[in-house]
Amino acid sequence: MAKLLRAAVLGPPGSGKGTICKRIAHSFGLQYLSSGHFLREGIAANTEAGMLAKTYIDRGMLVPDQVMTRLMLPKLEQLRNHSWLLDGFPRTLAQAQALNSLYQMDLVISLNIPYETLKDRLSDRWVHPASGRVYNMGFNPPLVQGKDDITGELLIQHDDDKPEALMARLRHYKELAKPVIDLYKSQGVLHSFSGTETDKIWPYINSLLSTKMHTQPSGAHPIQTP
Numbered sequence: 001m002a003k004l005l006r007a008a009v010l011g012p013p014g015s016g017k018g019t020i021c022k023r024i025a026h027s028f029g030l031q032y033l034s035s036g037h038f039l040r041e042g043i044a045a046n047t048e049a050g051m052l053a054k055t056y057i058d059r060g061m062l063v064p065d066q067v068m069t070r071l072m073l074p075k076l077e078q079l080r081n082h083s084w085l086l087d088g089f090p091r092t093l094a095q096a097q098a099l100n101s102l103y104q105m106d107l108v109i110s111l112n113i114p115y116e117t118l119k120d121r122l123s124d125r126w127v128h129p130a131s132g133r134v135y136n137m138g139f140n141p142p143l144v145q146g147k148d149d150i151t152g153e154l155l156i157q158h159d160d161d162k163p164e165a166l167m168a169r170l171r172h173y174k175e176l177a178k179p180v181i182d183l184y185k186s187q188g189v190l191h192s193f194s195g196t197e198t199d200k201i202w203p204y205i206n207s208l209l210s211t212k213m214h215t216q217p218s219g220a221h222p223i224q225t226p
């Protein structure tokens with residue numbers, strides 16, 4: 001059985017996790033799972049977990065660990081015969097330990113982006129709720145302003161992207177992400193990237209994934225998730 005790739009991208013809100021995960025999934029045919037997207041699906045579907053998550057997200061807080069592991073781990077179990085890439089999970093040490101009890105991570109990418117850049121990006125972030133497709137008026141604008149390229153449906157801005165919510169989110173992110181980053185550093189699988197432009201960081205990530213994927217055929221599956 002070819003060894004499968006287990007990878008994750010960590011970073012504060014607006015750091016480009018989703019943008020980079022989409023590029024990796026597209027270039028390497030990896031299954032891509034976004035914790036934020038699954039949470040928003042639960043909120044849109046009015047599930048019990050979704051309603052609970054919304055109370056935390058609206059206050060710029062992280063959703064409780066047991067809600068996140070109950071949401072994410074069964075999805076990974078369904079993909080046990082595929083390589084996969086995680087966007088935005090794990091975000092706390094408890095989540096990382098729950099993940100590590102089931103899977104040995106091969107590669108964890110940590111994005112270090114300056115606060116001012118995050119603030120500017122999030123103020124221009126527009127999303128298509130149903131698909132999770134993300135746009136940015138400066139970086140990747142929609143073909144028609146305010147409309148999703150594929151469906152033509154209206155784009156929205158997340159309440160938690162507003163500057164006043166960002167400070168809280170960033171503070172929470174930093175204090176909770178540090179032990180996760182230290183854990184993967186101690187396992188020798190962490191790769192950190194700093195900068196203010198995804199297009200400048202991408203070539204390094206691309207070559208890192210190429211090395212990882214070619215040293216262990218991933219059994220990758222060509223189906224993309226949004």
Ligand SMILES: Nc1nc2c(ncn2[C@@H]2O[C@H](COP(=O)(O)OP(=O)(O)O)[C@@H](O)[C@H]2O)c(=O)[nH]1
Nearest residue numbers: 014015016017018019121125135136139197198
């Ligand atoms: N100006 C600019 N915007 C970017 C860049 N990379 C990503 N973005 C946009 O910034 C916002 C945050 O990116 P996203 O991938 O959603 O970050 P995430 O919150 O970490 O998943 C989105 O609107 C992206 O389209 C970049 O290099 N420059």
Ligand SMILES: Nc1ncnc2c1ncn2[C@@H]1O[C@H](COP(=O)(O)OP(=O)(O)O)[C@@H](O)[C@H]1O
Nearest residue numbers: 013014035036037057061062063068088089091
């Ligand atoms: N792994 C996680 N653990 C706890 N909360 C999470 C997790 N992933 C996402 N969330 C919550 O959902 C919100 C949106 O997540 P996401 O879509 O990844 O956006 P961002 O990367 O901009 O924070 C986060 O701000 C956080 O409140």
